[in-house]
Structure formats: structure tokens, C-alpha cells
Amino acid sequence: MIVLLRIALVLIGCNAAFAQTDSSAVVNAEWLTTKISKGVVLKRTSFTQNLFASNQYISILEIKQKRRYAIDLAYEDSVLRTTSDFGKTHKAVAAINGTFFNMAKGGSVDYLRSDGSVINNNILNKDGSRALHQKAAIAIKKGKLSLLQWDGSANWENFIKADDVMATGPLLLQDKSYVFLDSSAFNTARHPRSLIAKGRRNKVYFIVIDGRRDIAEGMSLFEARKVLKWLKLSDGINLDGGGSSTLWVAEQDFDGVVSYPSDNKKWDHEGQRKVANVILLKNNKR
Numbered sequence: 001m002i003v004l005l006r007i008a009l010v011l012i013g014c015n016a017a018f019a020q021t022d023s024s025a026v027v028n029a030e031w032l033t034t035k036i037s038k039g040v041v042l043k044r045t046s047f048t049q050n051l052f053a054s055n056q057y058i059s060i061l062e063i064k065q066k067r068r069y070a071i072d073l074a075y076e077d078s079v080l081r082t083t084s085d086f087g088k089t090h091k092a093v094a095a096i097n098g099t100f101f102n103m104a105k106g107g108s109v110d111y112l113r114s115d116g117s118v119i120n121n122n123i124l125n126k127d128g129s130r131a132l133h134q135k136a137a138i139a140i141k142k143g144k145l146s147l148l149q150w151d152g153s154a155n156w157e158n159f160i161k162a163d164d165v166m167a168t169g170p171l172l173l174q175d176k177s178y179v180f181l182d183s184s185a186f187n188t189a190r191h192p193r194s195l196i197a198k199g200r201r202n203k204v205y206f207i208v209i210d211g212r213r214d215i216a217e218g219m220s221l222f223e224a225r226k227v228l229k230w231l232k233l234s235d236g237i238n239l240d241g242g243g244s245s246t247l248w249v250a251e252q253d254f255d256g257v258v259s260y261p262s263d264n265k266k267w268d269h270e271g272q273r274k275v276a277n278v279i280l281l282k283n284n285k286r
Contacts, residue, residue: 025050026230031060034252039064040093040281042249042258046216052223054190057216059247059259061094061206063281070143071204072280073098073114073164078106080274083246084256092280094249096206097194099168100133100240101276108276110134111157111167122157122167132186136169136237138196138279145204147196147235149174166277172225173197173236181221190218192245192262196279197228197236205233206279208247208259213267216260243273 031043040063047056063069074086080101087095099110108120110133122134135150139162149171150156157165170187171179172195181187192211198204209227211218219227221238228236239245243263248256254269264271 022051022226023230026227036061036249036252037093037283039066039069042252044258051227052219054217055215056219057210057260058227059208059210061096061247061249061281063094063204063206065144065202065204068284069093070282070284071140071145072143072282073112073140073166073277074280075108075112075114075119075277076106077119077276080106080276082272082274083278084248084272086275086278087248087250087256087280090280090282092250092282094206094247094281095278096196096208096248097240097244097246097273097275098277098279099166100131106276108166111137111165112277113157113162113165115163118158132182132184133169133238133240134167136167136171138164138166138168138237140164143282143284144202145196145198147171147174147198147237149179166279168239169237170221171235171237172221173228173233176229176234178225178229181225187221190220190223191241192216192218192243193221193224193241194239194245194247195224195228195236196239197231197233199231199233206247206281208245210245210260210262212242212262212265213260215267239279240275243271244275246272246275 034042043060109123112120139146141162193209195207210216247259257269261271263273
């Protein structure tokens with residue numbers, strides 16, 4: 001019994017040490033920083049076997065929510081387009097892929113409201129329950145973004161007071177605290193991840209964690225939310241990930257694709273998957 005107790009204490013100590021090392025890697029990371037415009041900064045960095053004992057690559061667009069900028073949604077209801085195509089068509093400053101969609105027919109499988117009009121309703125599971133990615137939402141009112149947790153009611157989204165609403169999720173972080181995640185493969189497996197987060201001084205963050213390559217393995221949602229916490233962000237939500245994960249920024253190299261989309265299984269900027277909707281950063285002065 002004493003031996004088992006000692007082993008347990010050693011394992012607890014090891015886990016604590018790894019957690020401390022991982023957090024230090026994030027806190028002390030050297031970011032390649034590019035000023036996009038006043039109040040908008042692109043940050044990128046890689047980790048070599050020193051974050052969750054894996055290789056990782058993270059791109060972050062940091063945005064000060066000023067009058068000059070507006071967060072907006074763009075969508076197609078029956079065709080699919082790349083994130084970069086959405087961004088260029090809408091003359092955006094930046095774009096990140098949005099919520100989950102029907103890859104065969106197009107259109108969101110999660111609730112989507114744009115300019116006050118409902119575009120898509122949630123497609124529920126066969127038993128009538130919500131998918132994990134329908135238990136939170138992004139709400140945009142007058143260009144300002146909020147992240148919300150499902151309240152348990154059937155028609156929750158319809159009562160959100162906002163111009164644009166996109167159901168997605170799960171919510172990872174709320175008011176600097178972790179939100180409950182179950183142990184489903186959706187949450188525990190490592191994949192490319194797209195996230196939206198909020199931080200101090202009402203800053204918004206478009207985040208892509210690349211994956212499915214040796215040079216960037218991707219993260220579980222448990223790992224991703226730790227990164228948000230270590231970056232001292234207050235709120236964070238998961239978007240569609242995997243091959244959809246793409247961060248595009250206007251007038252940057254590689255036609256603006258600053259992340260490494262994985263749909264072509266190559267470590268380059270060419271592997272965008274066509275998607276049904278995106279979240280945009282737009283310049284109100286254009």
C-alpha cells in the first residue's frame with residue numbers, strides 16, 4: 001500500500017512538472033510579429049517537442065475592437081468556398097473559417113443568423129439532442145463580438161439579442177475559468193483547431209493551431225484551452241477544425257493564407273478546404 005502511494009505521488013509530481021514546463025513554453029515563446037494595421041497584429045510561433053511533448057505551430061491575429069473595425073459573418077447556403085475567397089470577396093482585413101457544415105450539400109449544420117435573418121437552424125442528432133458544437137455561440141452586435149454558453153433551452157439561439165449569431169463550440173473558457181468538457185473523441189483527439197478568444201481591454205483573437213503533420217501535430221480541446229489560459233485570455237470558443245482550419249490575412253504572402261491548412265496533407269499554404277461560412281474582420285473606413 002505504501003509503495004502504491006509513493007508511485008501515485010511520483011506520478012502527480014511528474015504531471016505537475018510537465019504542466020509547468022508546458023505553460024512556461026507558451027509564456028516564454030518567441031513570436032514572429034507582423035503589424036497588419038493600427039490595432040491588428042499577427043503573431044506566429046512553433047514549438048519543437050516542448051509543448052505537450054509534441055511539435056506545434058500556432059498563428060494568432062490579435063485585434064483591438066475599435067470603431068475602425070467590425071467583426072462580421074459571411075456564408076454561402078448551397079456552395080462551398082475557401083476562407084481566403086470569402087475574405088477577398090468581402091474586402092476583409094482577415095478571415096477565419098467558421099462553424100460546421102454539410103460537406104456534400106453546403107450550408108451550415110448549426111444555427112446561423114446574419115443581419116437579423118435566420119439562415120440555418122441546428123441539425124440535431126437522431127435522438128433530438130444537440131451536437132457538442134451546438135452548445136455555445138458567437139454573437140455579434142454592431143460589429144462587437146461576444147461568446148455565449150447554451151442555457152439548456154430548445155430555442156436558445158432565437159432569443160440572443162444580436163445582429164449575427166453563429167452556433168459553434170464547445171465553449172472552452174469563460175471568465176478565465178475552464179468550461180466542462182466530456183471525454184468524447186471530439187474533445188480528446190489531436191486535430192488542427194480554429195478558435196476565437198477574447199482577452200483584456202476587449203481584444204479579440206483569431207487563432208489557428210495547425211495539425212495532422214509531423215511538424216505540427218494539432219491539439220485536443222483540453223490542450224487548446226490550456227494554451228488560451230496560459231496566454232491570459234478570458235473567454236474562448238472552438239470553431240470547425242481539422243481540414244477546415246484556416247487563417248487568412250489580406251496582403252500577406254502566400255495569397256494571405258498565414259496558417260498551414262492540412263487538407264492537401266502537405267506542409268504548405270495550399271491545403272485550404274472549401275467551407276460554408278467564415279468570421280471576418282472588416283475595416284469600417286473602406
